[in-house]
Amino acid sequence: MKDRLIETGYAAGWRAVRALPLPVARALFRAVADRAYRKNGPGTQRLRRNLAPVVAEDRLEETVQAGLRSYARYWMEAFRLPSQSREQFLADFHLDPEQAAWINAGVKEGTGVILALPHVGNWDAAAAWVVSNDWPMVTVMERLKPEGVFEQFIAYREKLGMEVLPLTGGQRPPLDVLGERLDQGVVVALLSDRDLSRSGVEVTFFGQRTRMPAGPAILAIRHGAPLYAVDLWFTETQSVAFLRRIVPPADGPLDQRVKLTTQALADAYAEGIAEHPQDWHMLQKLWL
Numbered sequence: 001m002k003d004r005l006i007e008t009g010y011a012a013g014w015r016a017v018r019a020l021p022l023p024v025a026r027a028l029f030r031a032v033a034d035r036a037y038r039k040n041g042p043g044t045q046r047l048r049r050n051l052a053p054v055v056a057e058d059r060l061e062e063t064v065q066a067g068l069r070s071y072a073r074y075w076m077e078a079f080r081l082p083s084q085s086r087e088q089f090l091a092d093f094h095l096d097p098e099q100a101a102w103i104n105a106g107v108k109e110g111t112g113v114i115l116a117l118p119h120v121g122n123w124d125a126a127a128a129w130v131v132s133n134d135w136p137m138v139t140v141m142e143r144l145k146p147e148g149v150f151e152q153f154i155a156y157r158e159k160l161g162m163e164v165l166p167l168t169g170g171q172r173p174p175l176d177v178l179g180e181r182l183d184q185g186v187v188v189a190l191l192s193d194r195d196l197s198r199s200g201v202e203v204t205f206f207g208q209r210t211r212m213p214a215g216p217a218i219l220a221i222r223h224g225a226p227l228y229a230v231d232l233w234f235t236e237t238q239s240v241a242f243l244r245r246i247v248p249p250a251d252g253p254l255d256q257r258v259k260l261t262t263q264a265l266a267d268a269y270a271e272g273i274a275e276h277p278q279d280w281h282m283l284q285k286l287w288l
Contacts, residue, residue: 017079025076033072037065043283044068050282053206054273066278070121070234074281078124082159086132093129095241100133102226102243103187107135112182112225115243116216118193118269119281121232124160125239130187131161137187138163140174140215142196162189167196175215182223192216193269194284201262202288206270209288217261221248229265231272233279244268 017025036044048064055063084092106113115130117123130137141154141164157164163181165174178188192213195201200211220227228243246268248261273280 017076018083022080025080026073029072029076030069033068034065036072037068046285047283050286051277051280053208054277054280063277067280070279071281071283073234074122074124077122078156081124081128082156084128089125089128089132092237093125093239093241095129095243099241099243102228102245103130103135104133106226107185107187110183110185112185112223113187114182114216114220114225114227115187115189115230116192116227116246116265117189117230117232118273119191120273120276121234121241121279122239123189123191123232124157126230126232126241127157127162127189128160129239130189135187136163136181136185137161137189138165138178138181139189140165140167140178142167175218178215178219179223182219182225188219188225190216192265193282194286201259203259203263203266205266205286206273208286210266210286211288212262212266214258214262216265217248217258220246220261221254221257227261227265229268229272231269231275233272233276242272244271 020028044064047067048060051060051063051067081089103113103115117126127137127139139157139162141157154164154166163186165177167174170177182188190213192215193205195211195213197213198211200213201217202209202211205212216227219225227246227248229246231242231244233240246261246264249257251257
């Protein structure tokens with residue numbers, strides 16, 4: 001019964017938020033974020049701990065509150081995305097045309113492109129922008145509970161135009177499928193600042209120890225696809241992106257090359273997050 005209620009709640013949320021006028025939806029989600037900040041529940045406390053190494057102590061509380069507002073904005077926009085048009089996806093997102101050409105080249109030349117990003121800004125809006133440019137895209141999604149919510153998210157992201165692979169429980173290992181897609185010139189987009197397998201690569205991140213998934217590095221090394229660390233942040237009216245090229249070492253043992261490449265990704269993520277810490281939505285355990 002509980003699972004069914006959760007599934008029904010998500011479905012109702014998607015419908016209700018799309019029906020609200022945008023100013024009303026923004027005010028509602030901002031109020032929810034401010035209430036979460038005042039309640040100081042486990043998610044808020046975790047966000048505070050994750051941001052503590054990122055910003056100065058005298059800026060921590062204002063950044064936590066701004067971070068919750070940014071996270072609420074992500075959900076508000078995510079609920080509304082399915083009702084938007086291709087033209088709106090293109091207008092509401094910005095990437096410098098020179099950097100957009102890098103993605104286009106990977107698709108047209110058949111190498112594919114790996115876009116590895118932390119939990120920043122609105123990654124669903126970024127995905128909708130990619131597919132609205134007629135670039136095929138595949139991603140991997142953590143298997144959520146209850147199963148009905150997971151299926152709703154799969155359907156939601158597929159409706160936006162991307163292919164979605166389950167992290168676990170699929171017919172084939174996702175890394176194998178992603179490699180095939182790269183060889184077909186597809187854009188592979190992966191959230192990569194938190195390891196879900198407990199066997200990821202240990203890196204130094206904002207001076208702390210954590211683990212990040214090895215997948216982006218392994219794919220780049222094995223398939224020769226260009227690898228970019230993606231920064232995303234919100235402006236008043238748009239989502240904005242910036243790409244940082246990561247070049248894996250050409251020589252040495254595979255495990256060492258993967259470790260160095262993953263550390264380079266962590267360093268690139270840190271650079272972007274430090275510029276827009278309020279848009280880093282890390283409300284889960286991160287530090288070792």
